[in-house]
Amino acid sequence: MSKVMVVTSGKGGVGKTTSSAALGAALAQAGQSVVLVDFDVGLRNLDLILGAERRVVFDLVNVVQGDAKLPQALIRDKRVETLHLLPASQTRDKDALTAEGVERVIGELRERFDWIVCDSPAGIEKGATLAMRHADLAVVVANPEVSSVRDSDRIIGMLDSKTRRAEAGEKMEKHLLLTRYDAGRAARGEMMKVEDVLEILAIPLLGVVSESPDVLTASNLGFPVTLHNPAAPAARAYSLAARKLLGEEVRAEPAGKRGLMSRLFGRRAAA
Amino acid sequence: MPLPAHKRFSATTPPPVVHVRGRSFMALALAPEPPLAAWFVELDEHLAGTAGLFANRPMVVDLSLAAEEGRDAVLILLDGLESRGFRIIGLEGAPPELLEHTHWERLPTQLYGREAPTPVNAPLPRTGSQLIDGPVRSGQSVVFEAGDVVIVGAVASGAEVIAGGSVHIYGALRGRAIAGIRAGAEARIFCSRMEAEMVGVDRLYRTAENWGASLQGRAVQVRSDRGALRLSALD
Secondary structure (H helix, E strand, O other): OOEEEEEEOOOOOOOHHHHHHHHHHHHHHOOOOEEEEEOOOOOOOHHHHOOOHHHOOOOHHHHHOOOOOHHHHOEEOOOOOOEEEEOOOOOOOHHHOOHHHHHHHHHHHHHHOOEEEEEOOOOOOHHHHHHHHOOOEEEEEEOOOHHHHHHHHHHHHHHOOOOHHHHOOOOOEEEEEEEEEOHHHHHOOOOOOHHHHHHHHOOOEEEEEEOOHHHHHHHHHOOOHHHHOOOOHHHHHHHHHHHHHOOOOOOOOOOOOOOHHHHHHOOOOOO | OOOOHHHOHHHOOOOOOOOOOOOOOOOEEEOOOOOHHHHHHHHHHHHHHOOOOOOOOEEEEEOOOHHHHOHHHHHHHHHHHHHOOOEEEEEEOOOHHHHOOOOOOOOOOOOOOOOOOOEOOOOOOOOOEEEEOOOEOOOOEEEEOOOEEEEEOOEOOOOEEEEOOOEEEEEEEOOEEEEOOOOHHHOEEEEEEEOOOEEEEOOEEEEHHHOOHHHOOOOEEEEEEOOEEEEEEOO
């Protein structure tokens, strides 16, 4: 049975696209057939992070408007063959998407894939509401800082009122993914702690991804972090989150685990 | 050198100062649909169930649907609304020539308003209180004029709760709570953890910087006491 998952946050720059790519790749590495759908029409990024920017011919807007067939627009990843991308259009804006068109495309994707991962644009306007509209579950990405947490809270309210599931009176499954976390700074009170964020948002925790240079390095090379360096702490956190999404019982590794040497010398952990 | 004409008075007596203040208020918006006779039957049934709630409320009438019925029908419609106690303050959606040479002509037809915030999905209660079983999220607005609001969960920063009576929050209050829209000074706000941005009872309000840090994070009640807002710890 296919699942539609929206990755959303309200605020921009918190790591939605990075997380969509990493979770999608991790699900595909676990043997699931996955399509990543970029809803950020006009500011597409997911193609770059997947290293597929030179293979885009047709996009989501073309398919929504009926100018191209779905298989023409889907791009299959060269590294994990069960991973696919439906890119956004860079030259259009969010108004090019229609509710009926998106519904039809999601319906077609449901017939082909186990997981449909919708990478939401920032904001609470049309693009974001269309991305969440048909979701069965949501991953809410937040950074440990007050503005991000409040925006995420707003998005959770919208997930509970504006989605198809919410309108039908069904429960909307929501998970928190805390990114750019720095355990050292949180311990020193310079950053919100995991517990603080959980207390405010009151949704279950899917994972904590530490602030790490690996993430940026991988993005710049066009790799989801789980493919580039599977041993990196950030990659492990995403893989663990993907296993949780698949229903496995997993115990979280402590975020920002520090090695003996860095403890001795009191330096920040390398990742 | 003689002063310019418009300054001469000010040399001796200061001119009176004209204060212009902005004000915003909530207007009800009605969009009557043809057939109008059936629409009035619906309206009267609705009014019978909410006695007095709409009396003397400012009202904006959207005529875009009713205008098709012609000028006479629109005039009967507007008179019918007025006779039910509505105060019509503006019209929308009607071509300007429709109401020419009638006493409705003077009403403004260019209104710049926005729709009121969408309320949280919660069943309307039968009793005089509304129960919200879960958190109120940032950006959401709970408005219940007919009585108390009870919330089992937190009220987030950027969320608001407005009650005709008292507000009871079994959780942290991090947003705004306003009590006593109807009940007045009798109403109170209770919360099990005070981290609010603003609280208000019966037209009195205070923002967070105006109460002591000693109350932060504690169970608190807020009430109106002889014309002043009083916050006190409950624990």
